[in-house]
Amino acid sequence: xxxxxxxxxxxxxxxxxxxxxxxxxxxxxxxxxxxxxxxxxxxxxxxxxxxxxxxxxxxxxxxxxxxxxxxxxxxxxxxxxxxxxxxxxxxxxxxxxxxxxxxxxxxxxxxxxxxxxxxxxxxxxxxxxxxxxxxxxxxxxxxxxxxxxxxxxxxxxxxxxxxxxxxxxxxxxxxxxxxxxxxxxxxxxxxxxxxxxxxxxxxxxxxxxxxxxxxxxxxxxxxxxxxxxxxxxxxxxxxxxxxxxxxxxxxxxxxxxxxxxxxxxxxxxxxxxxxxxxxxxxxxxxxxxxxxxxxxxxxxxxxxxxxxxxxxxxxxxxxxxxxxxxxxxxxxxxxxxxxxxxxxxxxxxxxxxxxxxxxxxxxxxxxxxxxxxxxxxxxxxxxxxxxxxxxxxxxxxxxxxxxxxxxxxxxxxxxxxxxxxxxxxxxxxxxxxxxxxxxxxx
Amino acid sequence: xxxxxxxxxxxxxxxxxxxxxxxxxxxxxxxxxxxxxxxxxxxxxxxxxxxxxxxxxxxxxxxxxxxxxxxxxxxxxxxxxxxxxxxxxxxxxxxxxxxxxxxxxxxxxxxxxxxxxxxxxxxxxxxxxxxxxxxxxxxxxxxxxxxxxxxxxxxxxxxxxxxxxxxxxxxxxxxxxxxxxxxxxxxxxxxxxxxxxxxxxxxxxxxxxxxxxxxxxxxxxxxxxxxxxxxxxxxxxxxxxxxxxxxxxxxxxxxxxxxxxxxxxxxxxxxxxxxxxxxxxxxxxxxxxxxxxxxxxxxxxxxxxxxxxxxxxxxxxxxxxxxxxxxxxxxxxxxxxxxxxxxxxxxxxxxxxxxxxxxxxxxxxxxxxxxxxxxxxxxxxxxxxxxxxxxxxxxxxxxxxxxxxxxxxxxxxxxxxxxxxxxxxxxxxxxxxxxxxxxxxxxxxxxxxxxxxxxxxxxxxxxxxxxxxxxxxxxxxxxxxxxxxxxxxxxxxx
Numbered sequence: 031x032x033x034x035x036x037x038x039x040x041x042x043x044x045x046x047x048x049x050x051x052x053x054x055x056x057x058x059x060x061x062x063x064x065x066x067x068x069x070x071x072x073x074x075x076x077x078x079x080x081x082x083x084x085x086x087x088x089x090x091x092x093x094x095x096x097x098x099x100x101x102x103x104x105x106x107x108x109x110x111x112x113x114x115x116x117x118x119x120x121x122x123x124x125x126x127x128x129x130x131x132x133x134x135x136x137x138x139x140x141x142x143x144x145x146x147x148x149x150x151x152x153x154x155x156x157x158x159x160x161x162x163x164x165x166x167x168x169x170x171x172x173x174x175x176x177x178x179x180x181x182x183x184x185x186x187x188x189x190x191x192x193x194x195x196x197x198x199x200x201x202x203x204x205x206x207x208x209x210x211x212x213x214x215x216x217x218x219x220x221x222x223x224x225x226x227x228x229x230x231x232x233x234x235x236x237x238x239x240x241x242x243x244x245x246x247x248x249x250x251x252x253x254x255x256x257x258x259x260x261x262x263x264x265x266x267x268x269x270x271x272x273x274x275x276x277x278x279x280x281x282x283x284x285x286x287x288x289x290x291x292x293x294x295x296x297x298x299x300x301x302x303x304x305x306x307x308x309x310x311x312x313x314x315x316x317x318x319x320x321x322x323x324x325x326x327x328x329x330x331x332x333x334x335x336x337x338x339x340x341x342x343x344x345x346x347x348x349x350x351x352x353x354x355x356x357x358x359x360x361x362x363x364x365x366x367x368x369x370x371x372x373x374x375x376x377x378x379x380x381x382x383x384x385x386x387x388x389x390x391x392x393x394x395x396x397x398x399x400x401x402x403x404x405x406x407x408x409x410x411x412x413x414x415x416x417x418x419x420x421x422x423x424x425x426x427x428x429x430x431x432x433x434x435x436x437x438x439x440x441x442x443x444x445x446x447x448x449x450x451x452x453x454x455x456x457x458x459x460x461x462x463x464x465x466x467x468x469x470x471x472x
Numbered sequence: 473x474x475x476x477x478x479x480x481x482x483x484x485x486x487x488x489x490x491x492x493x494x495x496x497x498x499x500x501x502x503x504x505x506x507x508x509x510x511x512x513x514x515x516x517x518x519x520x521x522x523x524x525x526x527x528x529x530x531x532x533x534x535x536x537x538x539x540x541x542x543x544x545x546x547x548x549x550x551x552x553x554x555x556x557x558x559x560x561x562x563x564x565x566x567x568x569x570x571x572x573x574x575x576x577x578x579x580x581x582x583x584x585x586x587x588x589x590x591x592x593x594x595x596x597x598x599x600x601x602x603x604x605x606x607x608x609x610x611x612x613x614x615x616x617x618x619x620x621x622x623x624x625x626x627x628x629x630x631x632x633x634x635x636x637x638x639x640x641x642x643x644x645x646x647x648x649x650x651x652x653x654x655x656x657x658x659x660x661x662x663x664x665x666x667x668x669x670x671x672x673x674x675x676x677x678x679x680x681x682x683x684x685x686x687x688x689x690x691x692x693x694x695x696x697x698x699x700x701x702x703x704x705x706x707x708x709x710x711x712x713x714x715x716x717x718x719x720x721x722x723x724x725x726x727x728x729x730x731x732x733x734x735x736x737x738x739x740x741x742x743x744x745x746x747x748x749x750x751x752x753x754x755x756x757x758x759x760x761x762x763x764x765x766x767x768x769x770x771x772x773x774x775x776x777x778x779x780x781x782x783x784x785x786x787x788x789x790x791x792x793x794x795x796x797x798x799x800x801x802x803x804x805x806x807x808x809x810x811x812x813x814x815x816x817x818x819x820x821x822x823x824x825x826x827x828x829x830x831x832x833x834x835x836x837x838x839x840x841x842x843x844x845x846x847x848x849x850x851x852x853x854x855x856x857x858x859x860x861x862x863x864x865x866x867x868x869x870x871x872x873x874x875x876x877x878x879x880x881x882x883x884x885x886x887x888x889x890x891x892x893x894x895x896x897x898x899x900x901x902x903x904x905x906x907x908x909x910x911x912x913x914x915x916x917x918x919x920x921x922x923x924x925x926x927x928x929x930x931x932x933x934x935x936x937x938x939x940x941x942x943x944x945x946x947x948x949x950x951x952x953x954x955x956x957x958x959x960x961x962x963x964x965x966x
Contacts, residue, residue, distance in 0.1 A: 055515035099791045105865005129509035156803030163759040170651045309588040324644040381591030392873040
């Protein structure tokens with residue numbers, strides 16, 4: 031299946047993608063800014079995400095939280111999220127409200143700073159600290175989002191540090207940081223605007239030009255350091271984390287090719303062979319047959335710069351020790367490394383991926399988000415239409431070559447959570463380690 | 473494909489847009505912002521047209537042709553939810569539903585393999601009221617996938633070995649709950665709300681003691697009693713005509729024979745009728761998980777729409793009173809929401825949030841004030857229009873996918889809603905007035921009956937909660953006598 035895609039640029043550099051579909055009278059507006067936690071400076075971990083919260087605190091003509099209110103009053107849904115390489119903002123609204131959504135996004139892209147106050151920053155800092163407590167500190171295994179990237183990327187690599195940020199760094203963030211970050215990264219030439227759903231293309235072009243056209247282009251943003259990494263870790267690094275958990279859980283990661291590259295698709299298919307669906311290897315062997323695990327998945331982070339990671343995430347069955355868990359997962363990986371996978375396994379994985387892809391494309395918001403993603407990373411939203419073909423081209427030989435290159439013992443990091451023995455004290459928490467999942471504004 | 477400049481985030485910036493004949497050059501201040509636009513004329517929306525027929529064997533069939541993409545979702549809805557479980561067999565509904573996919577005359581792994589080779593995603597489970605088996609497949613593989621779908625419904629073998637695994641997985645979930653404050657708070661809240669003999673006082677998927685006692689005979693007898701065509705409906709949504717959808721249903725499930733009566737309503741008496749505070753200790757917790765509420769009302773209640781709007785003003789949306797107060801005014805939390813859990817019987821009304829430990833009592837006080845204010849003051853015109861235009865507006869956005877439409881139709885079946893329910897939904901929302909909302913708050917919010925449950929650090933929260941004067945403070949442990957969580961603790965000690 032293919033969706034219609036029309037692409038152009040405004041004079042100020044804003045990349046625009048339109049995809050018409052009149053199935054329902056709704057339209058999705060989606061903005062990706064090419065900035066994420068990777069762009070944070072030393073001592074400001076968590077700032078990209080805190081900044082995302084500030085974008086809901088009003089702009090020249092929009093009051094604090096009025097963005098939410100106006101969209102919801104219009105009958106729409108909205109949110110934003112921050113990831114290592116990008117930050118996105120999105121609304122799905124009744125199609126007669128398209129102009130409102132564009133106006134709101136343009137008002138904050140063009141005129142944010144007049145609305146920023148110390149009090150708003152202080153409140154959002156507290157909100158984000160609570161988000162950190164909620165999603166990381168007070169959740170079993172919650173620290174994996176920062177510990178795994180810290181293990182998988184070397185210190186000072188832009189993907190190494192915490193996306194949600196340390197409490198200390200969040201406390202340091204100032205209004206001046208807000209102004210600088212805004213001027214540097216929130217410019218039309220560092221953004222992609224996608225509109226998907228029920229709209230008239232001519233009218234949409236007029237509206238986009240009207241609201242976004244007057245916003246000046248930015249200056250050059252500071253380049254990221256060289257993010258390239260060797261194809262493998264070079265050794266097997268292990269970290270064991272005693273935590274307030276009742277059963278062990280293992281995250282085993284492999285350095286893998288960047289999102290969108292030829293070998294990425296082999297890695298992605300291997301992830302599905304290992305951990306997608308009840309018929310995956312982990313589910314069949316570890317959950318169903320050997321009862322080592324109560325839950326098991328595998329996935330890629332989908333990072334487009336430097337190097338991606340393929341992650342196996344396996345939670346132990348209650349009576350299985352952490353040693354057995356680690357050994358049994360390694361045995362599964364070793365088997366793929368030595369003996370490879372079959373063509374039938376590739377077919378199963380690709381069939382499931384394809385159904386998931388078509389299902390997702392029913393949603394205007396999902397379509398717009400994918401167009402923004404391919405436009406942001408590769409300057410080419412039409413790649414969204416080629417994804418099923420890319421997956422169908424993957425052969426067992428491709429997967430097995432990837433496995434031989436990347437699943438060896440020289441390319442593993444493991445993060446093993448074990449129940450803290452009763453009566454032991456909680457260790458010092460380490461400040462400033464890294465990543466979070468896509469963190470929503472809600 | 474080779475990605476373009478994947479290591480260089482300035483790839484896009486280097487293209488020529490800076491030099492193009494700009495309407496706005498680098499460094500120039502932006503001109504004055506434009507005023508907020510008015511909406512255009514709304515385009516009409518209709519929930520997908522569907523037809524409902526009954527086959528000769530009593531099976532209901534609902535077909536909604538949605539031809540946008542070459543795919544379909546098929547969902548069986550049976551009156552086989554947790555509410556229909558025999559006493560002492562709590563958990564058998566979900567276990568049975570999940571076990572349907574674990575083997576026929578083929579092995580469970582063979583069945584799974586066949587579905588997945590077809591790219592069919594399939595899942596089964598039970599909620600309080602119904603069990604559902606749902607499958608989504610692309611059109612070219614739908615007929616083949618449907619044959620297998622019929623097989624797992626009509627001819628499950630419930631292999632003992634797989635049942636044992638599913639039991640162990642549920643026991644593992646219960647065990648994990650003891651360390652997971654959100655799930656623990658939800659589970660414990662049901663227990664302080666409902667009188668202990670009510671089915672709603674126990675976990676939807678069963679407690680450790682009951683789950684451990686469930687064997688093949690319990691599963692088989694529940695299956696025989698509850699999975700019958702007369703209390704089941706097959707929903708087909710997607711790239712299928714009504715005629716073909718009915719044909720497919722008849723071909724696959726037309727030979728299904730048997731009948732059952734509708735399940736009896738759940739008795740839902742409250743555990744207490746006056747306010748109380750319940751602390752579940754979690755030493756050194758950086759946050760408190762708060763649940764504040766009381767028993768709500770059944771889905772079929774005539775006040776459903778006024779209550780829906782009332783709750784949207786109170787705590788159903790980001791822009792609702794409770795979230796703006798706790799999050800945006802005070803910065804106590806990442807989010808705070810209220811909701812009525814809709815079931816055939818009266819599910820809980822609950823305000824849920826996680827707040828920094830040292831503001832636990834303050835947060836509870838603000839929540840209480842917001843609930844009381846809903847009952848004393850008429851809401852503003854602005855608040856009413858926000859709630860009603862939101863609920864009406866997002867309606868089409870909720871039903872973009874075949875899966876979401878099938879779920880909506882399953883609610884129609886499960887709650888026995890009228891056939892014009894979706895077509896009249898937006899009118900009913902818009903008809904709600906400020907007076908209706910005040911009345912709904914008066915009838916369905918009960919500040920004197922509120923239970924406050926806190927999973928948090930007792931050293932930090934206990935004294936302030938006592939001083940708050942909300943109600944008597946009781947310390948609960950996660951291993952209450954006779955509870956599943958006590959059993960969990962024993963298991964964890966092994």
